[in-house]
Amino acid sequence: MTAARDRGRGRPGDPLAEYRGRRDAERTPEPVPDGPALPRGDDDTFVVQEHHATSLHWDLRLERDGVLVSWAVPKGLPWDPGTNHLAVRTEDHPLEYASFEGEIPHGEYGAGTMTIWDRGTYETEKWSDREVKIVVHGGRVSGRYALFRTRDRNWMIHRMDPAADPDAEPLPAALRPMRAARRARLPRDAAAWGFEFAFGGARLLAYAEGGRTRFTDGRGRRVDGPAGLGPRLGAALGSRRAVLDGERAVLDGRETYMIFDLPHLDGRPMLEAGYRERRERLDELELAGPLWRTAPWFPGEGGAVRGAARERGLPGVLAKRLDSRYAPGEESDAWRFIPS
Numbered sequence: 001m002t003a004a005r006d007r008g009r010g011r012p013g014d015p016l017a018e019y020r021g022r023r024d025a026e027r028t029p030e031p032v033p034d035g036p037a038l039p040r041g042d043d044d045t046f047v048v049q050e051h052h053a054t055s056l057h058w059d060l061r062l063e064r065d066g067v068l069v070s071w072a073v074p075k076g077l078p079w080d081p082g083t084n085h086l087a088v089r090t091e092d093h094p095l096e097y098a099s100f101e102g103e104i105p106h107g108e109y110g111a112g113t114m115t116i117w118d119r120g121t122y123e124t125e126k127w128s129d130r131e132v133k134i135v136v137h138g139g140r141v142s143g144r145y146a147l148f149r150t151r152d153r154n155w156m157i158h159r160m161d162p163a164a165d166p167d168a169e170p171l172p173a174a175l176r177p178m179r180a181a182r183r184a185r186l187p188r189d190a191a192a193w194g195f196e197f198a199f200g201g202a203r204l205l206a207y208a209e210g211g212r213t214r215f216t217d218g219r220g221r222r223v224d225g226p227a228g229l230g231p232r233l234g235a236a237l238g239s240r241r242a243v244l245d246g247e248r249a250v251l252d253g254r255e256t257y258m259i260f261d262l263p264h265l266d267g268r269p270m271l272e273a274g275y276r277e278r279r280e281r282l283d284e285l286e287l288a289g290p291l292w293r294t295a296p297w298f299p300g301e302g303g304a305v306r307g308a309a310r311e312r313g314l315p316g317v318l319a320k321r322l323d324s325r326y327a328p329g330e331e332s333d334a335w336r337f338i339p340s
Ligand code: MN
Pocket: 051, 053, 057, 058, 059, 072, 110
């Protein structure tokens, strides 16, 4: 029996039968070719698609004998050899799928947004029913990977090369947030400060990685976040790794996670970067969703911000020195709470 027939799971000659069986060409924008898989190409195309389905995952697809052999990887490809990730074998996809991006309609199989996260070429070092060893050459990910089958459709993916970014640091398990000292007046040298609204909500830190999010409170204790926030914020960050600092504000009667700092981004602690740099990097993430916002900040404009806070009935403003480091667990004079 050939490898292609094996993958057809009892439907010799048509490895795409399962793929077609799950889709209606009239209802999905995905390619649904009529003919059998074409044994063409050089078996060297790889693509990783980011799939915002019921739960975010990344689909790894490798061209092999005229189809894209596919795995759904819930946490994405591992970046270092120390952590293997689950990879669930899914049905073979047609080669045309390698360039597919789009919206699979609600109610259809795999409903949600599919985008290309990375694509490129790969070389095969080993290919069997239980183990696949490859070298991928992509724009975002490169290196040697092994996929090995554990049970039924479950496989694991392991990075055989050293860590893609040897200097990357893991997310901290818990970070006690930096705290503001209470002051009666705005700082006089306003140009050296950034100003934010204080919304009076409970402190909440979010740790997002591999599309998943966990939370700690103002004392660094593990807590549940607001209902629905974790998965949606994790999906918004995709493959970015970040610790976010913010508060559970109530805006227009609705709980909203107002994010105002970024102590860690993509394997780099940001504690020593100045407040201004952290805020600019946070703004670049463009975090704005139904349950969260990036809190506004105003360099050098304390009086106007305090006036607006009074008008809106907010408890006060925060003044933060533009050049100040993030000091976990400390009440620092570089952060000041000034009541309205
Ligand atoms: Mn998928």
